[in-house]
Amino acid sequence: MICGIRGAITAQANTPEAIASATRTLLQAIARANHLAPDEIVAAWFTTTPDLNAAFPAAVAREMGWTHVPMLCAQEIPVPDGLPRCIRVLLLVQPRRPLQPVPVYLGEARRLRPDLFNGEGDPAPEPDPPPPTLTRPRVAFQGEPGAYSHEAAERFFGGELELLPCTTFAEVAQAVEAGRADFGILPVENSTAGSINAVYDLLLERDLRIWGEVILRVRHCLLAPPGTSLSDIRAVRSHPQALEQCARFIARHGWEAIAAPDTAGSARMLAERPEPGVAAIASRLAAERYSLAILAEGIEDDPENATRFFIVSTYEPPRAARNKTSIVFSTRHVPGALHACLGEFAARGINLTKLESRPRRGRPWEYVFYVDFEGHWQDPACREALLGLLQRASFLKLLGSYPAAEGTVSSHEEGGER
Numbered sequence: 001m002i003c004g005i006r007g008a009i010t011a012q013a014n015t016p017e018a019i020a021s022a023t024r025t026l027l028q029a030i031a032r033a034n035h036l037a038p039d040e041i042v043a044a045w046f047t048t049t050p051d052l053n054a055a056f057p058a059a060v061a062r063e064m065g066w067t068h069v070p071m072l073c074a075q076e077i078p079v080p081d082g083l084p085r086c087i088r089v090l091l092l093v094q095p096r097r098p099l100q101p102v103p104v105y106l107g108e109a110r111r112l113r114p115d116l117f118n119g120e121g122d123p124a125p126e127p128d129p130p131p132p133t134l135t136r137p138r139v140a141f142q143g144e145p146g147a148y149s150h151e152a153a154e155r156f157f158g159g160e161l162e163l164l165p166c167t168t169f170a171e172v173a174q175a176v177e178a179g180r181a182d183f184g185i186l187p188v189e190n191s192t193a194g195s196i197n198a199v200y201d202l203l204l205e206r207d208l209r210i211w212g213e214v215i216l217r218v219r220h221c222l223l224a225p226p227g228t229s230l231s232d233i234r235a236v237r238s239h240p241q242a243l244e245q246c247a248r249f250i251a252r253h254g255w256e257a258i259a260a261p262d263t264a265g266s267a268r269m270l271a272e273r274p275e276p277g278v279a280a281i282a283s284r285l286a287a288e289r290y291s292l293a294i295l296a297e298g299i300e301d302d303p304e305n306a307t308r309f310f311i312v313s314t315y316e317p318p319r320a321a322r323n324k325t326s327i328v329f330s331t332r333h334v335p336g337a338l339h340a341c342l343g344e345f346a347a348r349g350i351n352l353t354k355l356e357s358r359p360r361r362g363r364p365w366e367y368v369f370y371v372d373f374e375g376h377w378q379d380p381a382c383r384e385a386l387l388g389l390l391q392r393a394s395f396l397k398l399l400g401s402y403p404a405a406e407g408t409v410s411s412h413e414e415g416g417e418r
């Protein structure tokens with residue numbers, strides 16, 4: 001589906017530098033707010049007011065790497081008393097995932113659309129500090145290239161990525177905190193195996209913001225060197241989670257299951273040192289990357305097997321039409337404390353989408369609670385609920401408000417005001 005995204009900004013002066021700077025700021029903000037990858041942009045149409053003729057915005061966009069995008073610059077209608085030095089753009093995009101276009105009007109240009117930018121319901125506040133650019137973002141993930149986290153990153157960002165494979169989840173967090181990566185991808189829960197506790201502990205301990213979420217339908221493949229047939233297989237090697245998710249398939253064939261540190265790593269090892277009778281369980285991406293044959297696909301026992309990933313960053317994500325918020329808190333040690341805390345959300349009609357408890361470090365038999373709910377912390381109802389919770393909880397940390405993945409919020413949630 002092709003859709004249009006509008007944006008506008010004012011330039012400080014009629015100079016090539018000022019026009020370039022304003023155009024870059026505008027296009028980057030639109031790409032970020034709409035999670036656009038460069039190859040999702042189909043065409044761009046710019047207008048400038050007659051007082052801006054020192055440079056073509058299209059030339060600036062090309063310098064930014066939009067070389068494949070057909071563009072046109074034209075002069076805006078010189079309506080008397082119109083906003084001076086204004087650059088407008090209409091982008092045509094073909095997103096790979098359902099997109100609710102977020103218009104981006106920056107600074108003075110917000111006055112052009114009072115119907116959109118009238119205070120609290122503002123769908124595109126100016127980001128401060130600016131989040132990282134989505135043009136070839138540097139993405140850290142745990143595992144080797146071809147891992148499901150790699151696939152999740154490609155699904156979320158599309159386009160070109162600079163990959164930073166890490167050995168552990170903690171290394172992913174460090175890379176993001178230290179600025180070596182713009183984003184980290186962390187798996188948080190699987191529909192079969194449940195929550196990934198190590199990641200929840202990291203979110204509590206480290207200084208990261210959840211920037212987005214993506215749900216990946218995990219389809220496991222049985223991989224072997226080309227020329228191998230199913231009847232040759234005696235053993236399968238993979239990460240214990242993948243082996244568990246394919247347990248019935250493996251048992252049906254009577255194969256031995258061999259645990260390995262990760263799925264894509266098992267595929268790479270098999271490609272580098274083929275062992276007769278041994279196959280690996282990994283993604284289709286791993287098969288392509290390591291030139292292995294796919295002997296069977298979709299071998300997971302649960303036909304709905306899916307993993308939810310958080311995209312973490314040190315920046316705030318732009319506010320979307322449908323948002324979710326994740327928090328972690330602990331209650332006072334008194335009867336009914338959790339009930340009272342959750343009541344703050346119920347009283348305001350806020351839908352909780354996940355509740356998870358973990359032992360509290362250093363305090364045996366006390367717990368921290370992770371809650372996901374629909375809405376953005378800036379929504380009046382959510383703000384009130386969080387204030388109420390702050391008064392009741394002994395500890396509260398906001399992990400982030402971020403655009404909800406498709407299908408993870410109830411149909412009545414339209415974001416913004418409620």
Ligand SMILES: O=C(O)C(=O)C[C@]1(C(=O)O)C=C[C@@H](O)C=C1
Pocket residue numbers: 006007008076088112113
């Ligand atoms: O959105 C803008 O940039 C506006 O100035 C508003 C508006 C409109 O009325 O829709 C007016 C003139 C522009 O050519 C495009 C749109």
